Amino acid sequence: MWKLLQIELYKIFRRPRTYIAFGTIAALIIILQVGLKLDGQEYLDFMLNSLSKFDVSGTVLNGYMVCYVTLQMLLINVPLLVTLIAGDMISGEANMGTLRFMLGKPYSRSQILIAKFLAASIYTFLLLIWLAIFALLLNLVIFGTGDLMIFKSSYLVIINHDDIFWRYMGAFCFAFLSMTTVAAVGFLLSIFAENSIGPIVGTMSVIIFFTVISTLNIPMYNVIKPFLFVTHMNVWKEFFDQKADAHNVGIPGTLQNPQRIINSALVLLAHIVGLVSLAVYIFKKKDILS
Amino acid sequence: MQNIISVTGLTKQFKNLTAVDNLSFSVNDGDVYGFLGQNGAGKSTTIRMLLTLIQPTAGSINMFGLDLQKSRRQVLQQTGAVIEKPDVYKYLSARENLKLFAALSGIKPTQNQLMAQLDMVGLSGRENDKVKTFSQGMKQRLGIAIALIHDPKLIILDEPTNGLDPQGIADIRNLILHLSREKGKTVFVSSHLLSEIEQVATRVLIIDKGKKVIEGSAQELFDPSQTIVEVDTLNNETTLAQLQQSQWQAALQPRRSHTIILKLNRTSIPQLHIWLVQQGLQVLSVQPRHSLEDLFLQVTSGKQHVEAFTN
Numbered sequence: 001m002w003k004l005l006q007i008e009l010y011k012i013f014r015r016p017r018t019y020i021a022f023g024t025i026a027a028l029i030i031i032l033q034v035g036l037k038l039d040g041q042e043y044l045d046f047m048l049n050s051l052s053k054f055d056v057s058g059t060v061l062n063g064y065m066v067c068y069v070t071l072q073m074l075l076i077n078v079p080l081l082v083t084l085i086a087g088d089m090i091s092g093e094a095n096m097g098t099l100r101f102m103l104g105k106p107y108s109r110s111q112i113l114i115a116k117f118l119a120a121s122i123y124t125f126l127l128l129i130w131l132a133i134f135a136l137l138l139n140l141v142i143f144g145t146g147d148l149m150i151f152k153s154s155y156l157v158i159i160n161h162d163d164i165f166w167r168y169m170g171a172f173c174f175a176f177l178s179m180t181t182v183a184a185v186g187f188l189l190s191i192f193a194e195n196s197i198g199p200i201v202g203t204m205s206v207i208i209f210f211t212v213i214s215t216l217n218i219p220m221y222n223v224i225k226p227f228l229f230v231t232h233m234n235v236w237k238e239f240f241d242q243k244a245d246a247h248n249v250g251i252p253g254t255l256q257n258p259q260r261i262i263n264s265a266l267v268l269l270a271h272i273v274g275l276v277s278l279a280v281y282i283f284k285k286k287d288i289l290s
Numbered sequence: 291m292q293n294i295i296s297v298t299g300l301t302k303q304f305k306n307l308t309a310v311d312n313l314s315f316s317v318n319d320g321d322v323y324g325f326l327g328q329n330g331a332g333k334s335t336t337i338r339m340l341l342t343l344i345q346p347t348a349g350s351i352n353m354f355g356l357d358l359q360k361s362r363r364q365v366l367q368q369t370g371a372v373i374e375k376p377d378v379y380k381y382l383s384a385r386e387n388l389k390l391f392a393a394l395s396g397i398k399p400t401q402n403q404l405m406a407q408l409d410m411v412g413l414s415g416r417e418n419d420k421v422k423t424f425s426q427g428m429k430q431r432l433g434i435a436i437a438l439i440h441d442p443k444l445i446i447l448d449e450p451t452n453g454l455d456p457q458g459i460a461d462i463r464n465l466i467l468h469l470s471r472e473k474g475k476t477v478f479v480s481s482h483l484l485s486e487i488e489q490v491a492t493r494v495l496i497i498d499k500g501k502k503v504i505e506g507s508a509q510e511l512f513d514p515s516q517t518i519v520e521v522d523t524l525n526n527e528t529t530l531a532q533l534q535q536s537q538w539q540a541a542l543q544p545r546r547s548h549t550i551i552l553k554l555n556r557t558s559i560p561q562l563h564i565w566l567v568q569q570g571l572q573v574l575s576v577q578p579r580h581s582l583e584d585l586f587l588q589v590t591s592g593k594q595h596v597e598a599f600t601n
Binding site: 006010011015097098101102103104105106107108287288 | 338341342343344345362363364366367369371373375376377378379380381382386390391393394395396433436
């Protein structure tokens with residue numbers, strides 16, 4: 001299995017297409033950084049319109065805040081970048097004609113499929129590491145540190161600057177789980193297609209479709225919302241909410257709703273296991289005609 | 291002699307189409323086994339079943355004395371295959387592709403072994419070039435190098451001369467003969483180029499519409515005393531009239547087109563040629579036709595196609 005995984009990673013990272021995602025993320029973050037560095041105060045003034053009596057340590061427009069803004073914007077787009085690779089894992093090989101060569105080798109289809117999914121997951125992980133380097137570390141270098149102010153729908157959260165870093169680590173781990181779920185959807189669709197366009201478009205369609213359902217406040221749909229993976233993809237934001245004491249001051253090291261994070265993580269994990277198992281089950285019976 | 295492949299009652303049904311129908315055959319150790327059939331006859335489907343790419347609807351496949359379904363890994367470790375148009379990773383070089391597929395076969399060849407393999411298929415000098423710059427023929431050669439990299443006992447080649455120029459076709463023929471005679475490999479080769487199969491095969495199986503039509507050794511199937519010869523002269527009517535009044539009369543066959551057909555011993559062809567010239571007939575060609583081609587057309591539905599075309 002280790003050998004197969006090495007081969008799959010080698011194939012992924014020798015393809016020029018792989019680096020499109022890394023380049024796109026870097027470009028988007030740099031554009032955002034330049035904009036906020038040059039004109040960030042105006043953006044901040046707009047957000048802080050009616051809020052002037054809060055005690056914030058350091059600069060408000062600091063690296064932690066820019067990172068949060070970046071993640072809010074980018075984690076909507078990263079699924080597309082993940083799907084570019086995950087949706088291509090089987091269908092791309094079928095299209096190239098290499099799938100039959102591969103399956104004629106002395107490895108079981110289950111081994112090949114699991115190695116491919118693990119490779120797609122490692123790619124996703126590295127993409128998020130890359131995102132973390134650019135969105136967090138680079139922003140800290142450019143904008144410095146400070147307390148993090150987050151505007152929730154009905155309240156404001158201020159997290160002390162030395163209580164933030166672990167929250168970002170947690171958020172990135174959760175984002176990895178979300179993106180791996182997206183990869184699993186793309187991977188499953190990939191076994192039915194003979195070119196990568198179908199699985200990529202299919203995965204994005206599934207995400208859009210479920211997102212629309214999850215935003216509709218209709219009783220019939222509310223029943224199924226907890227079971228849709230898209231409902232849980234934004235739960236990384238829970239890492240940036242903390243418990244407050246009697247004076248409404250945040251308690252460092254706490255999470256407002258840790259159970260929600262755990263539940264969502266379990267739902268996403270169940271999706272990953274279910275989707276990959278289904279892919280293996282179908283692929284084992286599939287006739288390779290391409 | 292050990293059976294390398296033993297297929298019994300193999301059937302593959304795709305919805306309403308029976309692609310392979312109750313097919314049985316066996317390939318012995320050291321055979322160059324020619325697998326013939328028209329397009330759509332079921333050759334590729336059969337080969338894909340031998341490589342577990344397609345699940346049979348019915349029947350059994352034993353290879354190296356092992357049940358293919360139960361011992362897939364052991365069987366495929368001893369098998370190398372090129373299926374139809376062999377496509378490899380276009381963004382990798384020939385050497386990188388070879389190394390990658392060697393790793394998939396569980397071996398780690400040295401640089402010298404990789405180079406020797408590429409040299410054998412005529413790709414030395416292009417080893418570091420990306421495959422996207424290769425012609426179809428070069429990809430075909432690389433596919434064969436990949437099939438052989440782990441030194442398999444059985445080599446399955448599905449239309450190995452597709453996309454090759456005449457020199458490439460001759461090279462593949464020589465390679466098959468080399469693998470069989472010098473290295474003792476068993477080769478299972480399908481092709482639509484009947485003359486190629488005729489020159490290398492020790493045994494031949496012809497299928498039509500998924501069913502076995504004929505199977506036998508090359509000697510049994512290609513009888514040199516029954517060679518079909520096609521004669522073409524400037525005036526075939528005069529030539530035919532003279533042939534009917536000569537010692538060649540018994541060899542004359544019904545005409546399918548404007549040329550004259552005779553069936554005679556291969557050794558008699560030079561004498562026929564001399565006789566035609568001595569009679570002052572202006573000879574355009576005396577062409578022995580490939581006996582396998584005739585056999586093929588006789589036993590498959592191709593016969594009807596040819597007759598429909600020539601009538």
